[in-house]
Amino acid sequence: MAIRHNMRESFSMSVDFQIPGRKVTAPEMGRISFLSNFTKRRFSDRPLLTIHSGGRKIELSAARDVWPSESEGYVFESVDFLIPYATFKEMTKEKNIKMALDRDEFDLPGWISGQLNNLVGMVGN
Numbered sequence: 001m002a003i004r005h006n007m008r009e010s011f012s013m014s015v016d017f018q019i020p021g022r023k024v025t026a027p028e029m030g031r032i033s034f035l036s037n038f039t040k041r042r043f044s045d046r047p048l049l050t051i052h053s054g055g056r057k058i059e060l061s062a063a064r065d066v067w068p069s070e071s072e073g074y075v076f077e078s079v080d081f082l083i084p085y086a087t088f089k090e091m092t093k094e095k096n097i098k099m100a101l102d103r104d105e106f107d108l109p110g111w112i113s114g115q116l117n118n119l120v121g122m123v124g125n
Helices: 085-091 110-123
Strands: 002-005 010-018 029-038 048-053 056-061 067-071 074-084 097-101 104-107
Touching (some): 010 110, 029 085, 056 074, 056 085, 074 085, 085 110
Antiparallel strands (some): 002 010, 010 029, 029 074, 048 097, 097 104
16 A cells, blocks of 8 residues: 655555464454655664554554665665554554654555555454
């Protein structure tokens, strides 16, 4: 899901879930991944993701180190954050979700909030 995008630079987010065992059950954890492709470094070595949703403040540390790759003056980076599924499910019920990744603050567009809520509906309870 693109959060910011122009012809040369992009910043996007994706979400997936970890399901224990071989039977499809409610996930234990969700993974929120961010990808950026900018002309200068965007993330710190161990970024912090802060989520403001429904009066709650959720702080998540990176699940692994940032993976940077540089080519032709652009820096492509990827970073993941793990969040308990129950917390993620509650967060998606809100219409207004604000996030801060390091010092960069942004509101999730309404269509992304809707997509996240739809994703929870497809996974189950």
